[in-house]
């Protein structure tokens with residue numbers, strides 16, 4: 001173990017959805033801005049090997065890392081806040097821990113021992129935490145424990161944290177995030193749930209070092225002191241996290257209460273000086289000062305779920321802020337779009353995003369939306385399945401290829417303009433088997449996409465099994481839809497565009513995964529610029 005790496009564990013109590021990911025990301029941002037190297041890891045207590053097989057109703061968006069891991073959406077927050085790429089090692093599930101232990105057992109690695117939750121599962125968890133520190137790359141490893149203290153599922157994770165905290169001494173600390181509800185009828189903030197959740201944590205043998213109290217209204221100092229007293233935490237180490245105007249405020253709110261300084265002091269590091277948050281503040285200023293509104297429609301089948309397209313909405317938010325506009329993202333349910341209502345639904349918007357996805361549901365609505373956008377020259381951005389729908393729409397309505405489709409939707413289509421990739425044909429397992437992660441793409445000189453990126457060689461992340469069917473290429477190109485981005489190794493089409501339109505681009509990849517606060521994605525920026533020009 002690299003002896004000078006510090007380990008910070010973030011646990012949650014009372015209820016889920018308090019925003020452990022945002023607190024972890026905010027702390028990471030502050031430590032980075034003080035010059036430390038930081039990585040954040042999420043431990044998820046479910047049995048799935050990864051969230052790739054979970055649908056968005058269960059788990060929101062599936063985020064994809066550059067090294068091709070289907071990951072929890074919190075990793076998206078980590079990257080957006082820290083501007084540092086995560087990897088497969090940054091998201092571990094109970095399923096993966098058990099799989100690895102069982103594989104070792106089958107290999108005979110345990111030399112005849114009975115394999116048990118303690119020590120074998122907990123050792124495997126500890127190994128997955130400390131191996132990040134052992135890379136020698138990080139001063140801090142922040143590990144967010146998914147779920148809520150008291151859940152049966154997360155018990156082995158907490159036991160691993162307890163052991164590590166004991167072994168690492170001052171080099172480890174626990175930040176516990178809890179909830180302080182405001183009871184309207186009594187007009188009172190209630191700390192009892194926090195006291196109980198800290199007790200639960202203490203029962204597992206873990207004493208939290210820092211408490212972050214989530215609250216909707218300002219918590220007076222006297223209440224923070226009371227919590228400190230009840231929970232054996234020093235008063236200055238009880239900070240509150242009040243509902244913020246934007247999640248990107250949270251690092252500043254935490255810094256305002258000294259969270260970064262407390263972490264440094266408690267882990268024995270010098271806590272002098274201030275974090276350099278200049279660029280962060282520049283972004284925040286733009287985000288908050290923007291008055292003019294840009295209306296963008298997001299067409300997808302999961303638009304009623306606020307987390308299903310998280311990276312897309314954040315990438316749009318970054319881009320709009322940098323263009324000094326306030327984003328008004330209008331959700332349009334793809335299943336509800338038809339040729340009679342499409343104009344009414346999309347008329348007022350300046351740009352349209354056609355969302356990624358899987359399966360047939362909502363496809364025809366997406367195609368209707370694309371047709372209307374193409375005919376009315378509305379800036380349109382198709383991502384993954386969205387790009388595939390742009391191709392299908394063009395085939396049907398411009399090339400006159402009746403019933404053209406993707407073989408994902410209609411295996412017996414007469415015109416399979418989107419078809420399964422060759423290497424996918426033999427695959428039967430669904431988990432982790434798509435074309436995943438970052439691949440290179442070479443853009444055609446003079447294309448709108450190349451101009452947006454300002455370069456020809458790019459790398460973006462993928463998550464798909466189907467692709468543009470190259471046998472139709474010249475038909476498309478002769479009619480005005482160009483394939484302007486290709487993977488240099490496989491020749492797969494990565495970007496299509498209609499150069500005659502103001503902005504009509506589809507990407508097989510997901511540019512939203514690489515958009516961060518300090519490094520907004522160029523294609524999103526260009527799309528927003530075009531949309532602003534139109535409005």
Ligand code: GLN
Pocket residue numbers: 355356357358359383384385386408463464465466467
């Ligand atoms: N379902 C399509 C495919 O597998 C698109 C996937 C996506 O939008 N991420 O190719």
